[in-house]
Amino acid sequence: xxxxxxxxxxxxxxxxxxxxQTDSTSxxxxxxxxxxxxxxxxxxxxxxxxTSFASDQNSLSLGMVDVALxxxxxxxxxxxxxSFGPRSDQSLPDATIHIQNLYATYAFTNKFSMSAGYMxxxxxxxxxSPVANFNYSTSYLFTNGPFQNAGIKANxxxxxxxxxxxxxxxxxxxxxxxxxxxxxxxDRGLSNFGAQLSISPVKGxxxxxxVLTGKPAGTExxxxxxxxxxEKFMLGLNAADYSAPGKNNGGFSGVALYPQIxxxxxxxxxxxxxxxxxxxxxxxxxxxxxxxxxxxxxxxFRLIPEIRLDNSKTNGFGFLDKNGLATKSASQFSLAxxxxx
Numbered sequence: 001x002x003x004x005x006x007x008x009x010x011x012x013x014x015x016x017x018x019x020x021q022t023d024s025t026s027x028x029x030x031x032x033x034x035x036x037x038x039x040x041x042x043x044x045x046x047x048x049x050x051t052s053f054a055s056d057q058n059s060l061s062l063g064m065v066d067v068a069l070x071x072x073x074x075x076x077x078x079x080x081x082x083s084f085g086p087r088s089d090q091s092l093p094d095a096t097i098h099i100q101n102l103y104a105t106y107a108f109t110n111k112f113s114m115s116a117g118y119m120x121x122x123x124x125x126x127x128x129s130p131v132a133n134f135n136y137s138t139s140y141l142f143t144n145g146p147f148q149n150a151g152i153k154a155n156x157x158x159x160x161x162x163x164x165x166x167x168x169x170x171x172x173x174x175x176x177x178x179x180x181x182x183x184x185x186x187d188r189g190l191s192n193f194g195a196q197l198s199i200s201p202v203k204g205x206x207x208x209x210x211v212l213t214g215k216p217a218g219t220e221x222x223x224x225x226x227x228x229x230x231e232k233f234m235l236g237l238n239a240a241d242y243s244a245p246g247k248n249n250g251g252f253s254g255v256a257l258y259p260q261i262x263x264x265x266x267x268x269x270x271x272x273x274x275x276x277x278x279x280x281x282x283x284x285x286x287x288x289x290x291x292x293x294x295x296x297x298x299x300x301f302r303l304i305p306e307i308r309l310d311n312s313k314t315n316g317f318g319f320l321d322k323n324g325l326a327t328k329s330a331s332q333f334s335l336a337x338x339x340x341x
Contacts (some may be wrong), residue, residue, distance in 0.1 A: 036063030040334040048330035053145045064088040116152040125238035136336040140276035165196040184334040202226035251279040287312040304336040
């Protein structure tokens with residue numbers, strides 16, 4: 001591994017020297033971000049649905065403040081994004097202010113670039129920031145997948161329809177790449193491999209085939225795709241399969257479908273239908289979750305009312321009824337306020 005990393009570093013240095021220019025073109029510093037808050041009520045009066053964020057019961061609660069900086073000069077660019085608040089705390093525990101993204105990119109040509117640093121993961125359909133998600137609550141696939149990846153990656157664009165990314169990423173702890181940390185486990189280092197094939201078969205349709213693997217983390221295969229079928233109707237899909245290392249050691253698999261319709265320019269409705277299964281559980285643990293969400297927009301502000309119904313195969317998924325007894329189902333209503341700038 002050491003020889004491979006040194007060889008890669010030398011190749012990058014040679015390519016950078018060959019491509020270096022005195023181009024001083026620069027874009028202004030771009031500042032963007034968001035703030036969010038929510039109220040959620042579980043009909044069993046318990047914090048029942050254990051997906052990421054929006055976990056407080058019957059409380060007007062804070063999400064996070066998120067601020068991103070972007071700038072490019074010539075062929076080089078950087079992104080720096082920090083956040084703080086309860087939503088941020090859940091994405092990266094044990095800190096007060098959290099780095100969501102901190103990486104630099106160099107475009108050697110208009111078809112080949114490399115990025116290094118700490119980046120939002122390429123795996124999955126949903127992200128940490130509520131601005132980029134239609135639903136305010138998150139899927140089980142999102143909660144159980146990686147949030148960020150620290151490492152170095154290369155992007156190659158073959159055409160306007162095909163692109164490839166390959167990268168090496170930190171192995172951040174002894175058991176899994178799903179723990180989010182800035183620093184690799186020193187015994188394993190830059191030992192996770194990730195790759196993505198992106199295709200755009202027709203106008204309005206994009207698909208991403210992803211893999212992230214490493215020892216002893218395990219392997220996840222992921223498909224993320226969306227198709228703007230008409231001006232008003234979009235259909236998205238996320239399917240994933242994660243296998244923990246070793247035989248019959250668990251993992252998960254699942255699929256989520258995201259139909260969305262724009263009723264007007266300022267009002268849209270969406271349904272997330274998800275099936276999520278825990279591997280090698282006895283009895284078999286799985287859950288079906290239906291989430292109906294509306295988006296009402298004005299300027300940078302979104303009001304997001306949402307109702308969610310989850311139903312599990314057994315009483316062992318963690319849902320409780322009003323009496324605190326195990327049950328197969330859970331339901332909740334939430335109202336979120338998101339402002340993007």
